[in-house]
Amino acid sequence: MRLTKVTLYQLEMPLVTPFRTSYGVMENKNFTLIEVEDSLGYKGYGELEAFTVPDYTEETEETARIILLRHLLPLLKGQEIQHPCEIRSLFAGIRGNEMAKSAIETAIWDLYGRQEGKSIQNLIGGVGEQVPVGVSIGIQPDLEQLIQVVAAYVAEGYTRVKLKIQPGFDVEPIAAVRKHFPDLRLMADANSAYTRLDLAVLKALDLYNLEMLEQPFGVRDFVDHAWLQRQMVTRICLDENIRCLGDVQLAKELGSCRGINLKLSRVGGIQEAIDIAEYCQQNDLLVWCGGMLEAGVGRAFNIALASRAEFKFPGDISASNRYFKEDIIQPEFQLTAGTMTVPTADGIGVAINWSVVERYCLEKTTYELRSQ
Ligand code: OSB
Ligand code: MG
DSSP states (O other): OOEEEEEEEEEEEEEEEEEEETTEEEEEEEEEEEEEEETTSOEEEEEEOOOSSTTSSSOOHHHHHHHIIIIIHHHHTTOOOSOGGGHHHHTTTSOSOHHHHHHHHHHHHHHHHHHHTOBHHHHHTOOSSEEEBOEEEOOOSSHHHHHHHHHHHHHHTOSOEEEEOBTTBSHHHHHHHHHHOTTOOEEEEOTTOOOGGGHHHHHHGGGGOOSOEEOOSOTTOHHHHHHHHHHOSSOEEESTTOSSHHHHHHHHHHTOOSEEEEOTTTTTSHHHHHHHHHHHHHTTOEEEEOOOOOOHHHHHHHHHHHTSTTOOSOBSOOOHHHHOSSOSEESOOOOBTTEEEOOOSSBTSSEEOHHHHHHHEEEEEEEEOOOO
């Protein structure tokens, strides 16, 4: 394929409920929908998932758009692409900026799938019709509301619940949820809010039969996480630390964790995500699919990825209506008996709902890739 044009749709979509983590509160999902087009007229779609504020990772939706327009798209000019697996090496000279890379890499996978008449699931080696999923729940104003929110998601059928924690909202909420839901598959995500000084609080979480404790320490703290894992029974899982396969290998060698939250946008795209999944499988790390509050296009890639055999734990992949009043795709993703159905049509297997895109679009930018 030879790409001719890339269109960026900058969107702002209100979340149905604000999402609070230890970083702060998100009320909208600001992201860019990427459309790539080739010389035969085929199109493909990807999402740029970087958040508005550089707290979760260094990239923001703005910086990632700049990297994309000034540094990544120019590398595609005049390129004859045989297969999307070539994109990673094409971008290798640009350091970091994984979410910018992933946005365009995934869009090219979608275009390739549509051209070849194959689904993303099929192209990347996924199997099965359904993937079991969980839900990630933001920090709530009080314990009563927390229990209500958990009860509502459990009633909907989510098979695993992740609670956001932070200093002052940790052992108590976990204990309360565990008391109300003795058999629930439960885990906690601290989003880097703790340090070594909080050992007593973190060790207290060992009492609640948690599936995992996600990212208690800072994003470079491989050594501190290893120190903590040696003292905790609960499986530690890394999220923010993991940007590439090398980070996973480092974590494994040091013993920093026993689980990996894998987000393809955080590791630069599908190719790197597959390598990480394979490494985790071979090295006894529990790998599972995380989320970035994606809209439908990003979600479609996550579902396809989570259908690979290495993924044996329910992902942070909830239904469209858990995030948005209306999604940018048709049909929307729905929860069926605690699972999401993997699309089987060409590419991501869902159509763009253009009236929704138009409603939430703040700005549209077109980039021409024709070489002359
Ligand atoms: O740490 O996984 C995280 C959302 C925003 C920032 C960080 C995280 C999250 C989630 C969302 O947990 C999971 C989802 O998309 O449902
Ligand atoms: Mg996390």
